[in-house]
Amino acid sequence: MWRPEPSDADLPVRIAEAGLDRDVLLAAYRRMCLIRVFEEAVRSRYWIGKTSTFNMAAEPIRGELHLAIGHEAVAVGVCALLGDADAVVSTHRAHHHALAKGVDPGRLAAEMFGKATGLCRGKGGEMHLFARNKRFLNSGIVGASYPQAAGAAFSFQRQGNRNLAVAFSGEGAANHGTFSETLNAAALWQLPLVIVIEDNLYADATPKWAAQAVNQQFQRAQSHNVPAYLVDGMDVIDVHAAARRAVDRARDGYGPTVIEAVCYRYRGHFEGDPENYRTREEVELWQRLDPIPRLADRLRRLGWADDATLTGLREAAAHDAVQAVRFAEDSPPPEPVEALAGVFA
Amino acid sequence: MWRPEPSDADLPVRIAEAGLDRDVLLAAYRRMCLIRVFEEAVRSRYWIGKTSTFNMAAEPIRGELHLAIGHEAVAVGVCALLGDADAVVSTHRAHHHALAKGVDPGRLAAEMFGKATGLCRGKGGEMHLFARNKRFLNSGIVGASYPQAAGAAFSFQRQGNRNLAVAFSGEGAANHGTFSETLNAAALWQLPLVIVIEDNLYADATPKWAAQAVNQQFQRAQSHNVPAYLVDGMDVIDVHAAARRAVDRARDGYGPTVIEAVCYRYRGHFEGDPENYRTREEVELWQRLDPIPRLADRLRRLGWADDATLTGLREAAAHDAVQAVRFAEDSPPPEPVEALAGVFA
Amino acid sequence: MLSGIAPAISEAIDQEMAGNPNVVVLGEDVTYWGAVFGFTAGLFQKYGRERVIDTPITEQTFMGMAVGAAATGLRPVVSLMFVDFLGTCFDQIYNHMAKNHYMSGGQFPMPVTIVTAVGGGYGDAGQHSELLYGLFGNVPGIKVVVPATAHDAKGLTATALADPNPVVIFGHKLLTGHPGVPFEGEEEDVPKDPYTIPFGQAAVRREGTDLTIIATALMVRRSLQAAARLAEHGISAEVIDVRTLVPLDIDTLVASARRTGRVLLVDEDYRSFGTTGELAFRIQAGAFDRLRAPIHRVAVPDVPIPFAEPLEQAVIPSVTRIVDAARALTGVPATAR
């Protein structure tokens, strides 16, 4: 489904095929805006105290910060089809997945700020965002999300419900042995699993060409008898169309699917990344495909939203993001003694 | 190239295609016989002291014993094309690979008997058969052979010689993540590597159908851009034909190849295996395809050997095996104090 | 009557499975072979492939599946066939199973029980003869169970299966009772009905006054034999079975050390940077003023387990070496043996 240049002549057909309607698309637009504004807000806070010399240890947000700006359509296109009982296992780049899955933005931000009100009471940080009420799990270890999501899918299958599990990962992670091991297990046992690869062309500073013998992953999936879709990850409609088939297939008991979504991260791997491995021109080229204005254009063209509506949605999203960050900033830090509690349940 | 029932009408053509001649085939026959007789001899010694109650700790051969009876054609078909400077990395089932690679049978047997004259002075045992002069490496950890062979191939590539490395493994090992990781790396860097999968339908007590979503592995290789041959592993000519292409490709700098050889182990996974996972009938069915009499028949049919020649080769092989076991039996055990030496070089 | 810890462990799993449909067994060869040494023997016949599942040879994936399954309502029992294979899946164990409860601020307990076969002495060489429980004890979040008797094995397994945390049960092969390997255990009267044994309670297996021998698993057996021999020499040895390394019943160990004033640690794991060091630290911290001699240890002298019989016997602690060390510690010169 990947197109080098977007052509929209067939838009209505594609929307119909994807089972989308105005409400879903407006909600998706708002959610994508929320992710974008949330991450921008967090980014601005992150750089406080780090501008003269960049030092990860500086407050108010410490540690690494992996932004997903440019990946919003993938997270939203997939998670729009999930309910709270479905599981998502995410990676080091997790904010967009958490927000798309419906995790509370305030508690999310508070976790990143290391506050007692954070999702994990400040113990996890941005690579360890857990939210039990949304069945959201996370790991900072590349490749670890696949088997864990397969395990959740295995649970659902044993429990006989229609839930499914989604593993998100980057394209770099798909080179890890867990990818093929999980494909085999999921296909063997027909687990209700969807693996979503956000192919943003880089793993850290390593471009795809230096790490992969073949340019795409979907053949690997197919060689395990797992159907796979290569989609335009900057196009929420394209993502949604593939995700719907994958999710239906999983819920109906037919087994796993891989969605390989080509997208781009506009920021560095993490904040502070020297980005010496790619050119400014490349980034700008991809900026022309920004999934958020692209969806706005389409909503306008379809007559499903005018400027005022879109502005309203953006402002509502911005409001949510601002509230979330304010909640985080206003929250108290955890008590030091908390550090010693909770190793065992 | 896999045929459910062997048909030999095209035998001369296939032999020519495989680049085989009388001398090579007679040598292969003798080598296959050596492996068979050697393993039978070791087996008979292994069961001494273990017949009334099976106890792995009983002398003269302790521990596990993984025989490869039925796999001879794969080892010999591939290793016939290798020189001493080429590397082989083997697995828990290693005797046939070692003998095919030219490792000294006496020192091999002595290692299995735990003697000071063993390849590894009795420190390794049958899952750790190392022979530096033949560049033979070994591991008892399933899946570990792939990256190690890739590392040797990487050496040869860096050193600019025409050597290659071969990783042997079972079909069960190919489900391990190292298989796809190594395929990707080897294809990416065009390493002179040949991966040989001995698909004997079982991994321990687990049949293929319970462990693999797809019945064969070659598609997995191809999805990484690695050419793969599915061959009749009970037919040394078929194995040799594929191996020749793979070896030439590697030496000429064109990169890795996978050879998937369907074969069968006539004995249990290890001696003492209750074999409650397969039927006697299945074993007998496969016995009709025994690679050794099959090759003998053909040599006779081609007029390349009469009964006397074949008997002579078998007897020579038996003599070598007997000598090897005698050498092992006559050798002294290592001194206990040796146990403390040699952790570091 | 039961011979060996393997049937005891499988019985405990069986009794838990009967009442709790969320318990599933995952691992290599857990069906036909009962996880090779019998820890899961009989379960497949009773519960079928729906609940007793052979996996492909993919340790990191089935351990990772256990993490995801435990987070969503199942109670996985996972077989790691030999502990020596931990290197292929340690990430899922120590970085996820062990940390997720803490890192999630308490949201995701990880009720997973891992059963693994450990130990040497029958010629399985360097990659199939290790103990390695020290590694598991070193990283936070994992309970470490090291049974020495079938009775303990059953009760501790039942406790593990009721524990909301990751627990690893280290089943020593020479105590399993599995035909094919030597058996150093004995026939025991193990109650058929379910029962539990709490974690963190060491057992004094033999009382004594001259020195305290502290051991786990197979080494408890050998220490008891050594104690019997020492008695012939007029040395009264107390023998303590640690039973669980995490949590550790340091009080019992310290109390005994204070009484006898001499401690010999006997361990089949590697000597350095592991279990004996930790026990020594804690004992000297608690019994410093009562120790009459430095703490001694007998353990595997930091070499891989070699294959040949004389070599293997030279590195795995034997009754003789325990006796000799105890005699040296109590001032009686070691015999030439």
Added chain:
Amino acid sequence: MLSGIAPAISEAIDQEMAGNPNVVVLGEDVTYWGAVFGFTAGLFQKYGRERVIDTPITEQTFMGMAVGAAATGLRPVVSLMFVDFLGTCFDQIYNHMAKNHYMSGGQFPMPVTIVTAVGGGYGDAGQHSELLYGLFGNVPGIKVVVPATAHDAKGLTATALADPNPVVIFGHKLLTGHPGVPFEGEEEDVPKDPYTIPFGQAAVRREGTDLTIIATALMVRRSLQAAARLAEHGISAEVIDVRTLVPLDIDTLVASARRTGRVLLVDEDYRSFGTTGELAFRIQAGAFDRLRAPIHRVAVPDVPIPFAEPLEQAVIPSVTRIVDAARALTGVPATAR
């Protein structure tokens, strides 16, 4: 003049690569990013992709490749980006790299040098802040290098690269000098010319008479600061930098312990079943009759490293906690801080 161990390590690698064409550098992001913290910075620019190779994210495969490459004439230097990832490749490290020489009866030395980033204190949380050298020390066949200064880092790396055995160099992030993380080291006069520092020689960084503080890497720095503060309180602390845990210079540690009679172990690794226990065992074995108090320790209290600043500070040993422990050990009550 050099600031930090990262440029010191990359300089040592560079000097070895210049003379030995068999040295290759393998790992994730070793080119553009110099292995993130700079351990391989500049090498790609000088030696190109032929000898400095970015790998896919496949730790077990590139560690396995190092095993095969070392067996066939290359001298791999491998980056394990963060030590926390060891669980994804420990099998190739401890079961093969560490054992092949022994198991092969001496046929296959494994000349591999692994460089890995360790340590917390900047908010990288549970899966990116560990030390874990205790795990490597626990399994036989691996040398463990824990430099505290740029001078040592360069000399010890040069020694590692000349060693025919697997050596792991644990580079503490807060000593790397890499911008992006705090720097607790200092500018040092490091000779430009190649030099080596032998393994197994601890360094007395400060002499003292009241107690011996034994530490590694970052904790050496903090212990020295603590010693300065202790001096203000009239306590004279000797500070020893272990430098290499395997081999361990136990003589220097014991000699100091015998002199001062009091030992405080300071460690950023997990507290239990690891490094401090081992040091305690060996010191009590060698200095039993001279110890005036039980050996104390300050280490990470068996919890994963938490993210938030107050939590992280509560578990990683600080100068204040070292001071308090030293004062408690020498009989001066700890301050309320």
